[in-house]
Amino acid sequence: MQTDTDPATTAIESAESRRDAALAGTRAIAPLATGLIPLALTVGATAARAGLPPLVGWASSATLYGASGQLTWIQMTHSGAPAALVVGATLLVNMQMLLYGAAMRRYWASTSRRWRVAAGFLLVSPVFAVATERFRTEHDPVRRRWFYLAAGLTLWTTWLAVTGIGYAFGGLPSLPVLATLSPLVILSLALRAVRDTATLAAMVVASTLAIVGRCTPYDIGTVAAGITGIATGLVVSRVAHTEAPPSGNAEP
Amino acid sequence: MSTWITLVAASIVTVALSAGPSLIGTRSELPAILRHANRFAAPALMGALAGRSLANQASTTALVPVLASVAAAVPVALRTRSLSLPVVAGAAVFVVAAAIG
Numbered sequence: 001m002q003t004d005t006d007p008a009t010t011a012i013e014s015a016e017s018r019r020d021a022a023l024a025g026t027r028a029i030a031p032l033a034t035g036l037i038p039l040a041l042t043v044g045a046t047a048a049r050a051g052l053p054p055l056v057g058w059a060s061s062a063t064l065y066g067a068s069g070q071l072t073w074i075q076m077t078h079s080g081a082p083a084a085l086v087v088g089a090t091l092l093v094n095m096q097m098l099l100y101g102a103a104m105r106r107y108w109a110s111t112s113r114r115w116r117v118a119a120g121f122l123l124v125s126p127v128f129a130v131a132t133e134r135f136r137t138e139h140d141p142v143r144r145r146w147f148y149l150a151a152g153l154t155l156w157t158t159w160l161a162v163t164g165i166g167y168a169f170g171g172l173p174s175l176p177v178l179a180t181l182s183p184l185v186i187l188s189l190a191l192r193a194v195r196d197t198a199t200l201a202a203m204v205v206a207s208t209l210a211i212v213g214r215c216t217p218y219d220i221g222t223v224a225a226g227i228t229g230i231a232t233g234l235v236v237s238r239v240a241h242t243e244a245p246p247s248g249n250a251e252p
Numbered sequence: 253m254s255t256w257i258t259l260v261a262a263s264i265v266t267v268a269l270s271a272g273p274s275l276i277g278t279r280s281e282l283p284a285i286l287r288h289a290n291r292f293a294a295p296a297l298m299g300a301l302a303g304r305s306l307a308n309q310a311s312t313t314a315l316v317p318v319l320a321s322v323a324a325a326v327p328v329a330l331r332t333r334s335l336s337l338p339v340v341a342g343a344a345v346f347v348v349a350a351a352i353g
Contacts, residue, residue, distance in 0.1 A: 035335075038336040039335050053255055064262055090266065091262075092297050107288065111309055116271050116274045117275070119271070123271075164314045175347055177350070180346050182344065186302040187342075206295070209303075210301070213281060222301060226297040229295070230297075233287060234292065
């Protein structure tokens with residue numbers, strides 16, 4: 001049996017399919033992007049008030065995409081930490097990207113290296129969340145790519161625009177409550193990562209040590225506190241694991 | 253200039269983390285210790301930054317409003333898992349505590 005396929009019709013259907021996938025990506029990320037507006041405003045304002053050279057703080061929204069890494073970089077740079085320490089702390093706080101990247105590689109296996117770098121750049125927690133959810137039911141690689149690209153670019157442009165607004169307002173006269181917003185956002189990010197006793201222990205030990213060692217030169221105390229917190233989490237997790245019977249729960 | 257350099261370096265490192273696994277290959281697994289330690293990187297590092305910046309804030313303004321704002325933000329964060337609500341709660345309590353104090 002022979003089937004007639006009109007190339008023009010196929011091209012139109014293909015374009016519509018890609019457009020639908022892109023629209024689905026934008027729709028999927030929109031609620032998450034909206035929810036991030038207060039955070040983006042605060043990050044922008046923090047960048048403006050950190051005393052960095054003009055526009056560097058806002059440029060960090062474009063290149064160092066992601067609230068945790070960006071705030072870490074801003075705070076460490078603001079405190080005058082050496083370059084290696086700033087980059088090292090940003091690396092540590094962004095370690096979760098390694099897991100996201102590892103989880104996404106099976107979806108990116110058939111793509112070009114250029115695509116993988118671009119997709120990696122757009123990979124942040126909300127994009128990872130909507131993409132992995134979508135990819136469970138979407139098996140067409142082209143539609144997957146358009147979905148991912150639309151979701152990633154929507155969030156990135158929203159982040160860039162809203163942090164820009166925050167950056168513009170950050171230069172307004174100083175109020176103590178505005179200066180408190182940034183530490184509260186960082187605290188919220190830390191508490192959001194607390195899932196069990198081990199992660200709570202990691203956070204409590206790290207924050208306590210950072211307070212004690214906040215006068216150390218070059219902000220070494222903060223990084224040392226973070227590393228000690230990670231070690232504490234590992235130890236507590238190991239102790240809890242050896243004491244408790246295996247539950248069979250897989251880590252997300 | 254050095255600020256731009258650290259920004260570019262930190263950006264490259266971040267993209268390397270997210271794109272690296274797919275560029276290296278699709279078969280190799282991350283070392284177990286790295287996967288395990290990764291769970292604690294965000295709470296530990298962000299906790300350290302939060303502790304330091306809150307302590308700095310307390311030393312430049314006043315201790316009680318900062319402590320009160322943290323006391324308000326922590327339960328809201330743990331209960332709602334939201335990023336915005338703890339900030340709103342903490343800021344509101346900070347304003348009230350600063351006004352009273």
